Amino acid sequence: MTADRQLGPVERFLRLFTDIRSGEGATALLLALNVFLIFVAYSIMKVLREVLVLSTGDVETKALSSAGQAVVLLAVVPLYGAIASRVPRRRLINIVTGFFVVCLGVFYALYALEIAIGIAFYIWLGIFSVMVVAQFWAFANDVYTTDEGKRLFPIVGFGSASGAVVGAWATVMLQHTVGIGVALLIAAGLLLLGAVVTNIVDRGERRRTEANLPDVRTSGTMPAATGQVRAATGEFRVPGEEYRKESGAFRAVSEERDTVTAEPPRSTGGAFALVWRNRYLLLMAVLVLLLNWVNTSGEFILSAFVKDVAHRAAAGVATEAELIGRFYSVYHGTVNLVGMLLQLFVVSRVIKYLKIPAALLILPIVSFAAYSLVAFVPVLLAVRWAKTAENGSDYSLNNTVRQALFLPTTREEKYKAKQVVDSFAQRAGDVLASLTYLGGTVVLGLAYTHLAYVNLLLVAVWLVVAVLIGRRYRRLDALTG
Secondary structure: OHHHHHOOHHHHHHOOOOOOOOOOHHHHHHHHHHHHHHHHHHHHHHHHHHHHHHOOOOHHHHHHHHHHHHHHHHHHHHHHHHHHOOOOHHHHHHHHHHHHHHHHHHHHHHHHOOOOOHHHHHHHHHHHHHHHHHHHHHHHHHHOOHHHHHHHHHHHHHHHHHHHHHHHHHHHHHHHHOHHHHHHHHHHHHHHHHHHHHHHHHHHHHHHHHOOOOHHHOOOOOOOOOOOEEOOOOOEEOOOHHHHHHHOOOOOOOOOOOOOOOOOOOOOOOHHHHHHOOHHHHHHHHHHHHHHHHHHHHHHHHHHHHHHHHHHHOEOOEOHHHHHHHHHHHHHHHHHHHHHHHHHHOHHHHHHHHHHHHHOOHHHHHHHHHHHHHHHOOOHHHHHHHHHHHHHHHHHHHHHHHHHOOOOOOHHHHHHHHHHHHHHHHHHHHHHHHHHHHHHHHHOOOOHHHHHHHHHHHHHHHHHHHHHHHHHHHHHHHHHO
């Protein structure tokens, strides 16, 4: 009762949805606003992407473009890791956000000159969607302790879920009022606003948790990627040998201390090497690869259905591009609404009562049910609602749980390895989905619905990997929480 009396009116309201404590409301809401702006921008661009690609190409074009994203990330992820090893987190985020804003300006100019940008924009957006989102969640992981993150990530995640809903809804209006080109500039403006919010949170949290430290030892001055973990009391500390043993990081490290005052270890290498030698991170990369292999294969199935139906239904009153745009606007809006409701009323309760390891198993179970439906009821309505259930769960519960897996990791793992796990592994899964789709439909001549049977096999492997990650997470959580 005493704790409840100390809560402000906003925090008392937020307590309806999760376990929030005095003084935590402002930062949680600002982080939610930050990711809300990112996802409004992304959702606008996501629908524009479908129109730009499918109206001038086909599903095979999307498949080939997905492969291009992974190739580009092979160069981009190490570059990102190198920057993260040299500059503080706020400067890192400002640099990356500024780069993507400039790119949107270039796309606007090319579109205004009537130069085809479909494939280039598809590849660029695929890189943007994983890198910027991974960067935001790395920042959120860096701000919160393990306990805080488990309690407050459901609120932060509501920002992404609601942002996706608003973005999908707004795209319909923007397409018919200002057009595709201006919509790109609006997305750029939203990203700049998000960067402003990031800077506000960074300053506020450094004052709250690092005011007693010399400036050279704070996150405002230290590189983003240091070998420290966030202690339960809020300080950054150097993990001991027991932590490295539990995480599976067997590389010899000279520091055997477990102290707040120890100097942060230097970078231990490139982003890909960091993942490869850490069993916990490697398992997460495999999980994300499998998740996206399954999910993207499902998107190809849905796109093929939509392309066929739109081609047959196109008439004088609506072009094929307009029908595709209308379908995906409604579809993404429905998916995002389902995700938002789950995020608001379900996610925090699942994490609190079932815990992270059990919650990690829910999406693969949903996916197994979804592709069983697609396999045995291969019609557009069934595919649409199967994908709605899968994506709604992925964008809410599964997304929050996956982000929480990084809470008990070092800052280097958050900023460098997370880009490999959430960016490269995700796009590698897309590449495997592309190869599966092209190999099955183009080379073997199978119906695209047969991909559902492949997905059922992949989900079985996905479940095993999720169980292994859950076991290791429990041990790391006990060491850092």
